[in-house]
Amino acid sequence: MYEIRETDYPMMPRERLRALGEKYLSDQELLAILLRTGTSKISVLDLSGQILKHFETLENFRRSSVEELMKIPGIGTTKAVEIRAMIELGKRIQTTERKRYGQVKGSQQFASVLMDEMSDFDQEHLVAVYLDGKNKIIKKRTIFVGTVNSASANPREILHFALKTLAAGLLIAHNHPSGDPQPSDADMIFTERMENACDNVGINFIDHIVIGHSRYFSFQENGLMLSPFDFIEAKAQQNK
Missing domain, CATH: 1.10.150.20 (5' to 3' exonuclease, C-terminal subdomain)
Structure with a gap:
C-alpha cells in the first residue's frame, strides 16, 4: 500500500x-x-x-x-x-542511458535493459540481438509478436539477418505478459533449436532471456543451454 x-x-x-x-x-x-x-x-x-x-x-x-x-x-x-x-x-x-554503451557485458546487465523495454508488453515479443566479435550490438530486431512456438519462432528467419550482417554472436529474448519469467516447455524446445541452428552456421548463441515483471530468467545463468527434454525430465524428477 x-x-x-x-x-x-x-x-x-x-x-x-x-x-x-x-x-x-x-x-x-x-x-x-x-x-x-x-x-x-x-x-x-x-x-x-x-x-x-x-x-x-x-x-x-x-x-x-x-x-x-x-x-x-x-x-x-x-x-x-x-x-x-x-x-x-x-x-x-x-x-x-543504458543502451549508450552498445555492448552486451552479461546477461544480468542486458536483462535490465530488456526489462525496461519489454515488461509492459501485453503480448509476447521475440527479439533477436545481433553482436560482433566483442559483443557490441550490431542490430536489435523484433522478430514477431505472438506466442513463442515452433510455428512462429523459426530459427531460419532469425539467422538470416545474422548471416547477412556477418554477426559473430546472437542473443534472443522474449517476454511473458503474465509476469512470471519461468520458461515453458515450448521455450526450452525453441532454445534447443536455436542452439543447434547457431552451431550449424558457426554463430555463438550467447543466451535466451525471458522477461517478466521486474524479473528475468537467463538460460545461460541457469545452466540450461541443453536439451529441453533433459530439462523437462529433470523438472519431473524434482516434482516427485
Missing part, C-alpha cells in the same frame, strides 16, 4: 527543488510539479497524493492507462495524456 504522509513544508515543491535539488523531494512533490495545477476544490499537492494513493505503488502508477487515470477526480483527458507522456519519456531516457 502506498502511504502518503502529510508534511507541512515551508516551501512549495518548485521552490524546494530549486533550493535543495530533486533528490530531496518526495514522489508526491515531484508529481505535483509535473501536474502544475490542482482543481478549484483540491490543491495540486493533494491531487498528486490522491493519485499515488489510488495506484498504491509506483509500479502500478507506471503501468496505468489514460482511462485509468481519468477515473481519478481532478484528472481529465489533458492531465491523463500528459502523465502518460511523462512516464513514457522517463522510460525512454532510462533506456537510452
